[in-house]
Amino acid sequence: MTNENRQNGKNAYGKRNSKKRYLTYRKATKRKSFQPKKSSESVRIAFLGGMNEIGKNMTLYEYEDDMFIVDCGTAFPDADLPGVDLVIPDFTYIENNAGKIKGLIVTHGHEDHIGGIAYLLKKINIPIYATKLTIGLIKGKLEEHGILNSTKLVEIKPRDNITLGNFNIELIHVNHSIPDAVGLAIRCPAGVIIQTGDFKIDTTPVDGDMIDLPRFAEYGKKGVLALLSDSTNAERPGYTMSEKSVGESFEMLFRKAKSKRIVVATFASNIHRVQQIINVAKSRGRKVAVIGRSLENLVNVGSELGYLNVPEGVLIDINLIKNYPDDKMVIITTGSQGEPMSALTKMAFGEHRKVSLTPNDYVIISATPIPGNEKMVSNVVNELMKRGVDVIYERMYDVHVSGHACQEELKLMMGLVKPKYFLPVHGEQKHLQRHASLGVAMGIDKKNIYIGNIGDRIELSEDGIKFLNNVTAGAVYVDGIGVGDVGSIVLNDRKHLSKDGIIIVVATIDSSSGRVVSGPDIVSRGFVYVKENEALMNSARDLACRVIDECYDSKYHDWNSVKTKLRDEISRMMYDKTKRSPMILPILMEI
Numbered sequence: 001m002t003n004e005n006r007q008n009g010k011n012a013y014g015k016r017n018s019k020k021r022y023l024t025y026r027k028a029t030k031r032k033s034f035q036p037k038k039s040s041e042s043v044r045i046a047f048l049g050g051m052n053e054i055g056k057n058m059t060l061y062e063y064e065d066d067m068f069i070v071d072c073g074t075a076f077p078d079a080d081l082p083g084v085d086l087v088i089p090d091f092t093y094i095e096n097n098a099g100k101i102k103g104l105i106v107t108h109g110h111e112d113h114i115g116g117i118a119y120l121l122k123k124i125n126i127p128i129y130a131t132k133l134t135i136g137l138i139k140g141k142l143e144e145h146g147i148l149n150s151t152k153l154v155e156i157k158p159r160d161n162i163t164l165g166n167f168n169i170e171l172i173h174v175n176h177s178i179p180d181a182v183g184l185a186i187r188c189p190a191g192v193i194i195q196t197g198d199f200k201i202d203t204t205p206v207d208g209d210m211i212d213l214p215r216f217a218e219y220g221k222k223g224v225l226a227l228l229s230d231s232t233n234a235e236r237p238g239y240t241m242s243e244k245s246v247g248e249s250f251e252m253l254f255r256k257a258k259s260k261r262i263v264v265a266t267f268a269s270n271i272h273r274v275q276q277i278i279n280v281a282k283s284r285g286r287k288v289a290v291i292g293r294s295l296e297n298l299v300n301v302g303s304e305l306g307y308l309n310v311p312e313g314v315l316i317d318i319n320l321i322k323n324y325p326d327d328k329m330v331i332i333t334t335g336s337q338g339e340p341m342s343a344l345t346k347m348a349f350g351e352h353r354k355v356s357l358t359p360n361d362y363v364i365i366s367a368t369p370i371p372g373n374e375k376m377v378s379n380v381v382n383e384l385m386k387r388g389v390d391v392i393y394e395r396m397y398d399v400h401v402s403g404h405a406c407q408e409e410l411k412l413m414m415g416l417v418k419p420k421y422f423l424p425v426h427g428e429q430k431h432l433q434r435h436a437s438l439g440v441a442m443g444i445d446k447k448n449i450y451i452g453n454i455g456d457r458i459e460l461s462e463d464g465i466k467f468l469n470n471v472t473a474g475a476v477y478v479d480g481i482g483v484g485d486v487g488s489i490v491l492n493d494r495k496h497l498s499k500d501g502i503i504i505v506v507a508t509i510d511s512s513s514g515r516v517v518s519g520p521d522i523v524s525r526g527f528v529y530v531k532e533n534e535a536l537m538n539s540a541r542d543l544a545c546r547v548i549d550e551c552y553d554s555k556y557h558d559w560n561s562v563k564t565k566l567r568d569e570i571s572r573m574m575y576d577k578t579k580r581s582p583m584i585l586p587i588l589m590e591i
Helices: 003-007 019-031 092-096 117-121 132-144 213-222 244-257 271-283 293-305 318-323 343-348 374-386 407-417 429-441 488-500 534-553 559-578
Strands: 042-049 058-063 066-070 086-089 101-105 128-130 153-155 161-164 167-173 182-188 191-195 224-230 261-266 287-291 329-333 361-366 390-392 419-425 457-461 464-467 475-479 502-509 516-525 583-590
Touching: 042 092, 042 191, 058 182, 066 167, 101 161, 117 132, 128 132, 132 153, 132 293, 167 213, 182 213, 191 213, 191 457, 213 224, 213 407, 224 407, 244 261, 244 271, 244 361, 261 271, 261 343, 271 287, 271 293, 271 329, 287 293, 287 318, 318 329, 329 343, 343 374, 361 374, 374 390, 407 419, 407 429, 419 429, 488 583, 502 534, 502 559, 516 534, 534 559, 559 583
Parallel strands: 066 101, 101 128, 128 153, 191 224, 224 419, 261 329, 261 361, 287 329, 361 390, 502 583
Antiparallel strands: 042 058, 042 457, 058 066, 086 475, 161 167, 167 182, 182 191, 457 464, 502 516
16 A cells, blocks of 8 residues: 555555545555465465356355355256256355355345355355345345344445455446346455456446446456456347336337236346336336235335335235226236246246236236246246237347346456456356357457366466366255255156156065065056056056065065065066056065
């Protein structure tokens, strides 16, 4: 810090701070300088999520014996994970280093960045640092899990500095599809690392606060060791449209709906979108009802913290919608991704208890399908149309804009930050590769660009990138209240059952003689309809009797061996007769 800055009450980067914040930073810098000491100083980064996938974002930073975490999110379970509710990161490496973890910094309040926090805190209790709205959304999750009172939550704001051991982190305001999103300037003796978080450059944001590009540029002028940048839209050319354009589309579509009831499906966390829907509904004299627990929670938290302005009398309870004519109602709902249990999906299939759709409904799906969800969204659209509902979806009108930067914005960020090393993050391989090629086009040396994978652990210094041993990382499945108890064996069984069904062979055996006392009975579920396949079932029953008798005659006393033989013989017979391989479950009871 220069004498001039010190006398003027400014921090090491020439920015005026409050006395309290200035003294805190001076105390930290007195103990350990945050500028690089020598070329051998290095910082380590472990990727625990968000690489080669959409969601489940989690990154761990290490310097000497100090560590901290950025984000802890969830991912959508795909079709290969039947029955799974959530996918969270593997916390093994964090648990093994629990004593070194100084805290968790959260960039914003989307599920793919906060969804796994409650599960992490049940493993290790560490302080959480986040902005006001993000803290509000995290509180709701911790309360559900009964750990709110035992968690230290620290509210922070852009331009604040957090000292975690040898790290000093400054928050930088960015635009995204949720308020209070921030990027990070991570300072340690090895250098400065910029992690953008999810961002876009919106020159006319709904909340009026444009991304803090000057602060990113200031760091770029001083020297940045590495840039970790959001890759979600790296395949899309040009610039991402402003969120305000969606409001203009809503104005046009609400007029077009005329006397119909309007149903808008959107991401539950998009406060800006919800605000614009409420604004247009108010101007058209319509009431607004909200469906979906996550959406209801967002409206409550957003209104309470001042991020959502709901005029008095506009919002009504969903149970009162029948009291208003269709042309005076707007329903905001979850289900924009076609999730099987979402409100919109239930409406489409006629299974929702409170809302029945008719040809006098006008449905606007204000979202673009996340990669992998296209088929589910298409199914919902088809079902809605079968009911005679007018459906506005995908790019028919500008009813959705992304919260992520497109190519020109990504290049602008690189140009401002001027990193020595570039690490594209947050995306599938195609997104990471495309983002890397943008880095090359911007003049970053190809050998200084690193595309990582989950479990990778690298060391960065002025001398280069060093690849360290991989850490334990991956996916943990949450099913109901069970965390991690659904593994590959259980999932394989579920897939097997979903494809070929199950046959249960039940028999009661006299333990002294080995003779069949009752049964064997053959029960089929998801394989064939028994009443129409009695001959097949009788053949299976005869075969089961023969196998048990043969085992008895050959002095078998190991019932596990009998079960194995039953499983093998009946499975072979079923395949020969049907060319299908149902799961065979023998149940032998001794009396």
